[in-house]
Amino acid sequence: MKVAVYCKQANNAQDVADKLVEKLKANKITIDRERPDIVVTVGGDGTLLSAFQYYQTQLENVRFIGVHTGHLGFYTDWRDYELDELILAIKADNGECVGYPILDIDVTMVGETTPIRYHAVNESTIKKVSSTLVADVYFKDRFFERFRGDGLCISTPTGSTAYNRSLGGAVVHPQLEVLQMAEIASINNRVFRTLGASIILAPDEWITLRPAHGGDFNFTADQVNIFDAPIEQIKYRIGEQKINFAKYRHTDFWGRVRNAFIGDGNEV
Template sequence: MRVAIYANPGSKSQSVKEKLEKKMRDRHFILDMENPEIVVTIGGDGTLLSAFHHYRKQLDQIRFVGVHTGHLGFYTDWRDDEIDDLVISLQSDNRQSVSYPLLDVWVTYKSRQPSHYLALNESTIKRTSSTMVTDVYVGGEKFERFRGDGLCISTPTGSTAYNKSVGGAVIHPDMDVLQLAEIGSINNRVFRTLASPMIIASNDWITLSLMESRERKEDLMLTVDSKSYYNRDIEQIRYKIAKERIRFAKYRHNHFWHRVQEAFIGEEDGN
């Protein structure tokens, strides 16, 4: 089996990486950063997010495994003190996996070629000053004219990330849907939006048509996961469920709602 080990630069993660590399060499795994079958990330959800973008053109050939060296993440199944168990599971691998949907982001501009991105968690569009105005289309039909700070479009796995902080719903990652959540919308007697998160089916898509003049569009900020793009002359953005999916090697079952409870609620005080 060809394995890549992708670790963040922290001293603890680098120490775990060295131990895992030695154990894998001893058991005759092939360490291959270029064309792996398995990518083991060591760090946290941010490290796995970085690895996803690094290997985004090889998603049909790769399964990911996450090892966390800090707090339990939503993408990291293994603790850093379980390396021996992980190696045993890899040795007995039968190619079992679970796959989750990704977000396809297609951006058109007035004065340059279109751009295409894949997001594991979410994409946002915001104004860095003043109010953003955009027409929102769902499945090709105009739904509303949004005025506010911005919009967040997320995947189910990204629903517990930035989406949740702006009031979006938490969605189980087995569902092939995308979600639109408003960021600081303006709602009064003149301007109205739904003012509620929208869950969009996999056969529909969301189109944002920016209404500002060219001069005002240049202070827009587009984000795709952790990457930010500033001062783009954006005309329109289309979001849909991507044909690509991310696959995780599954050697144990980690209940999603248990992770949500542990991450956001924690232990009850017994009262």
């Protein structure tokens, strides 16, 4: 068993990470940051998303565990005061995991023929830098609508609880390996019309966005941010791979949703 400990310099995350590394070594568990079997992230959900980007080329072989140093996160099952229990769980590891869908995103820049591939656990967005975004939307290469507004958000099922939810999109269980597109402040009047609702696409469908009037755009894929990019086309589909979490006491999806947004204050 090879374990990597991944953290950011925030709050007491580094101190917790150092303690975890000491405990792993004391229990004769190999530390390997480059080719791990398990990646333990210490911090919050943002740290886990950053670790996903770092290890995205090793998804077939890596499972993730999240340790939170603040409030319990959506992807983090362990607290910073539970390191000893976590060590015991790692030592008893049997290889079980639970997988969540991710986005495969192909971005083609103006004048280029080969797209750049990105991945996202939560969502990807496109916005115009200094004016309204105008983009043609295609589903499975069939034209659907011309969007006008601040931007568009494409999310995974687990990402449906993040930015998508704040935009009024639906919360989707990750066993439904679907895409969801939510509008960001769309313009709807007598002249310009969009569907005006979030749209959920089947697993075998894909979304293509083609900015209509050129210019530079802001593109995100989780924590990846590209500013002032001359984007010609973006294609989204559910990825062939998943992000896998070690199944020690991995909270079920609806338990995560309840913990994140409802808590225990609404008991009857």
